Structure formats: C-alpha cells, structure tokens
Amino acid sequence: MTSKPTARAQRRRWITASELLRLVHSEPGITRTAAAARLALSSGTTTELIDRLRAVGLLAEQRAEQRGRGRPTTVLRAHPEGPLVAVVDLQSSRWQVWLGDLAGGITEVADGRYSDAAPTEFLPRIAEVIAAVAAQASGRLRAVVAAAAGTVSGTTLLQFATRDWQRADLRVLTGALPAGADVVLLAGNDATLGGVAEARNGAARSAHVALHILVAVGVGGALLVDGRPMTGAHGSGGEYGHLPFGDPALACPCGAHGCWDLTLDGRALARHLGDAPPEDPIAYGQRLLASLRRGRGTRRQRAAAESIAEALGAGIAGLVNLHDPDVVTLAGLGPAMRATMPDAFARAYRRGLMSFQREHPTPILDAAHEADGPVRGALALGFDHLTSPDALAGWFDRDGRQAT
Numbered sequence: 001m002t003s004k005p006t007a008r009a010q011r012r013r014w015i016t017a018s019e020l021l022r023l024v025h026s027e028p029g030i031t032r033t034a035a036a037a038r039l040a041l042s043s044g045t046t047t048e049l050i051d052r053l054r055a056v057g058l059l060a061e062q063r064a065e066q067r068g069r070g071r072p073t074t075v076l077r078a079h080p081e082g083p084l085v086a087v088v089d090l091q092s093s094r095w096q097v098w099l100g101d102l103a104g105g106i107t108e109v110a111d112g113r114y115s116d117a118a119p120t121e122f123l124p125r126i127a128e129v130i131a132a133v134a135a136q137a138s139g140r141l142r143a144v145v146a147a148a149a150g151t152v153s154g155t156t157l158l159q160f161a162t163r164d165w166q167r168a169d170l171r172v173l174t175g176a177l178p179a180g181a182d183v184v185l186l187a188g189n190d191a192t193l194g195g196v197a198e199a200r201n202g203a204a205r206s207a208h209v210a211l212h213i214l215v216a217v218g219v220g221g222a223l224l225v226d227g228r229p230m231t232g233a234h235g236s237g238g239e240y241g242h243l244p245f246g247d248p249a250l251a252c253p254c255g256a257h258g259c260w261d262l263t264l265d266g267r268a269l270a271r272h273l274g275d276a277p278p279e280d281p282i283a284y285g286q287r288l289l290a291s292l293r294r295g296r297g298t299r300r301q302r303a304a305a306e307s308i309a310e311a312l313g314a315g316i317a318g319l320v321n322l323h324d325p326d327v328v329t330l331a332g333l334g335p336a337m338r339a340t341m342p343d344a345f346a347r348a349y350r351r352g353l354m355s356f357q358r359e360h361p362t363p364i365l366d367a368a369h370e371a372d373g374p375v376r377g378a379l380a381l382g383f384d385h386l387t388s389p390d391a392l393a394g395w396f397d398r399d400g401r402q403a404t
C-alpha cells in the first residue's frame with residue numbers, strides 16, 4: 001500500500017493520458033503504433049498507459065487490419081463502459097439530442113420542433129430526455145453540451161434572434177438529473193462549434209489561424225487559433241452576422257441596422273424575389289440554388305443568387321483583412337452560394353481584399369463536416385473537458401478506486 005499521492009502528482013499522472021485520449025477523439029480510428037509515434041512514446045510507456053486506460057474504462061483496442069509487413073497493431077477505440085457526452089443541438093427550427101463517445105461515434109436519441117413554444121416550455125422537455133439518457137447510460141453520461149443557433153454566453157442563451165427569444169438559462173437542461181449526478185453543462189454557438197470541428201479534424205485541420213463562416217439563418221463565424229475558438233471575455237464573440245456590411249436602411253431582428261446577416265441567406269433571396277419570408281430559410285435557399293445549378297430558374301432568380309454570393313465574398317474579404325487567417329472554411333448554405341455563382345463570389349472576394357492580401361489570397365475551402373459540424377464541435381468541447389488531467393483523475397476516483 002502506497003501513501004496517497006498529492007493532487008499535483010495525481011494530475012501529472014494523467015497528462016500523457018489526456019494527450020492520448022484527445023488524439024483518439026480528433027483522429028477516430030488511429031492505431032496504437034501511430035498514436036505512440038505522434039506522442040513520441042516508447043513502446044513500454046505506451047503499453048503501461050493503454051493498459052491503465054483500459055483498466056479504468058477509458059479506452060479499448062481492436063485488432064487493426066494488417067497492411068503490409070509491419071508488426072500487427074491495434075485500433076484505439078472508445079471503451080464500451082467509457083464516458084459519454086450528450087449534445088443538445090438547438091437549430092433555428094428544431095432541436096435534436098445526440099449521444100457521442102470518445103472515439104467520435106454519435107447516435108441521435110431524440111428530436112422535436114419548437115412550433116410556438118418558448119424556451120421555458122421546451123427546455124424542460126429536453127431536460128427529461130437528458131435525464132432518461134443519463135439513467136439508461138448508468139453513470140456514463142458526464143457532460144451535456146448545448147449547441148445553439150443564437151448568441152451564447154457561458155450557459156445563457158442571450159438571443160435567438162430569428163425566433164425572437166431573449167435570454168434563456170440553459171442550466172435547465174441538466175435540471176432533471178438526480179441530485180449529485182456529476183454531469184457538467186457547457187454551451188456554444190453553432191457557428192463557433194462548427195469551426196471547432198473544422199479546425200480539429202476538418203478542412204482547417206493543421207491551420208494555425210482559421211476563420212470559419214456558417215451561413216444558416218443569417219451568418220455566424222469563429223476565429224480559431226490552434227483549434228481553440230476566440231470567443232471573447234464572456235463567450236459571445238464571433239457575431240459576424242451583425243457587422244454593418246449590409247444595407248444601413250434595413251433593421252435586423254437583433255436590434256441593430258445594416259447587419260450583414262440580412263444580405264446573404266434564404267431570407268435575403270426571398271426579399272430580392274418579392275416572396276414572403278420563408279418558414280425554413282435554409283431549405284428555401286438550398287432548393288432555389290440547386291435548381292439554378294441545374295440550369296433552371298429565371299433571370300431575376302439568378303440576379304438574386306448573384307447578389308447574395310457577392311455579399312458573402314465581399315464580407316469574407318473584410319474578415320480576411322481583419323484576421324489574416326491561414327484558411328477560411330465555409331459551411332451551411334455558403335458552399336452552395338459559391339458553387340451557384342462562382343464568378344460573382346470570386347470577384348467580390350478579390351475586390352474586397354487589401355492589395356497585399358490579393359497577391360496570395362487566403363484559400364476559402366468548403367467545410368469537410370456537413371450539417372453535423374456543430375454537433376461534432378460540441379462533442380469535441382465536451383471531451384476536451386472530460387479528458388483534462390483533473391477530470392481524468394476524477395473519473396478514476398469515481399468509484400472510490402485507489403491509484404495503484
């Protein structure tokens with residue numbers, strides 16, 4: 001029997017474990033050999049570490065398919081009794097709940113529409129779903145992450161402008177869990193979380209500074225430095241859609257005038273065409289742009305699509321002048337806007353760049369993750385929390401087990 005190690009020593013013991021688990025999360029399917037090489041671990045250290053993580057239910061291994069002659073290796077997997085993260089995806093017109101494991105496996109567990117309900121009505125219903133998921137997972141659910149198509153600060157939804165919701169406390173989401181349940185609640189904006197997913201294992205992987213732009217209902221974005229979003233002092237930074245890149249005469253539901261938001265989504269298309277504001281602006285935009293790409297549509301529709309592509313290209317140029325990123329990633333309706341009117345987009349982007357930026361324009365890549373980007377980013381955030389050295393020490397101690 002050894003004496004009880006200090007908290008500091010405990011923490012140190014889990015630092016390399018934390019690095020390995022984060023690698024398994026950002027690169028699902030990585031082999032033991034590749035992971036050891038990436039972290040520069042000797043085979044002895046790797047064996048000791050993986051044995052320890054298997055024993056505490058954090059990692060499992062599966063024989064890898066043999067490629068070539070090298071020694072057989074294994075693929076590092078989520079442990080069947082390991083920690084889980086639930087993601088509550090609050091989209092503009094519906095919500096979904098997902099459950100994800102350490103190695104990036106995700107399953108949808110519930111969904112619903114808001115109809116006319118306010119957050120105070122539907123958040124408690126989602127909380128019941130979370131409580132049922134937690135009960136079924138018997139102690140494995142350790143974090144809930146809300147991804148919201150609105151402005152988030154800490155665990156408060158400040159504004160969900162497209163539905164006119166103001167200030168909702170997201171802590172309600174973990175309110176139906178039994179007292180003493182050790183489940184952390186985190187929250188983020190959907191564009192920010194989509195940016196995290198692109199920077200960790202999407203189109204901006206390995207970029208030092210990446211700018212992510214999501215066009216959904218309005219436009220949001222995030223600046224990521226080494227995979228971490230720069231979200232300001234209170235977490236609400238990155239409201240790119242409310243920069244005054246738009247028509248100063250137009251009032252935005254956010255309360256400001258001239259917002260970029262109003263110039264480049266499905267609502268803007270409908271306004272140009274004299275249509276009523278669409279119930280689902282994302283689906284409306286996708287449908288119209290797809291039909292234009294098939295060579296259908298009127299001259300007026302083409303002009304409308306051109307106008308939103310220009311607004312997007314010009315605004316991104318301004319943001320590139322501002323942030324000087326290595327790469328820009330484009331998600332949601334953005335890739336379709338560019339693909340439908342590539343010349344208008346490229347022209348507006350070039351014209352908006354400062355001349356020194358124009359010599360080597362920052363590449364703009366379509367996002368690698370599709371609609372699941374924000375959910376993937378939310379999971380990454382949840383596992384960042386669960387795989388911190390302190391949280392790992394806590395996981396190890398949860399059943400009162402002692403360090404050996």
Ligand SMILES: [Zn+2]
Binds near residue numbers: 241253254255256
């Ligand atoms: Zn606005």
